[in-house]
Amino acid sequence: MPETRAGRELIICVLNETDYLHDVLTAFVEAGVPTSTVIESQGMGRILSEDVPIFAGFRHLFAGSKPFNNTIFAVVDSSQTTKRAIELVRDVLADVESQAKGVIFSVPVLEFASLSRERK
């Protein structure tokens, strides 16, 4: 049955510094994030400036974007977990020299359901 539980949030992290993916996921674990899904993704700036000729002259405006990045999705039970995850992710990336390391934000989850068979 789908659950409606107040306070559940979806954390989305777009990580440009993909070398630090393991550090970010470790930070998630420390923050109490139970699990997450990681996908390989591409930034809009990279796609437009490399693949659409009319935008080629604006490559320098997208200078911070790497060829590929990782997008991490995690559902957590509380905003406290979100806040802690954000603190720890920012901490692991604090010394990384980069123009655009990525972003992390959360949105409310309205309904949630596990796709696993329920145990009787």
Added chain:
Amino acid sequence: MDHLSEMLSEAKILFDLEASDFSTCLPDMVSALVERGVLNAEQGNELTQALASREALGATGVGRGVVIPHAYLASIPEALICFARLRSPVAHESPDGEPADLIFLLSGPPESQTTHLMMLARIVRLVHDQAMLTSLRQAGSAAEVLAAIVDVEKRHA
């Protein structure tokens, strides 16, 4: 961001520009703008060179006969948009291979490039409107060109 129609004026709209091939289009367009006082001679020279550099980076044709050449210079203090309709289409590299006859020229100061990028993206979106392109090709005056652009911006707000 200002509307495209608000940034154009009759002095910045060129009709039936003669061009034998695309390589002469942009210099001729800039020369006409200098003659009309939209640019001074120094700005015109710099802009012509900057536009050529940008074209060398990659063609600015976006399809449907539309070209959007653009270059940004410190010597041009405000965002500038000009429009030219060629008397006859000329061959120019584009995604659909269509020859070019409608030119939207963009320029302005480098520090406004983010705004220019948004305006470039707006023009790319608006030229998907075939009714607007037809109106531009049939327009008999600068006022009709402006009316076509006002109309498309209302329909695609």
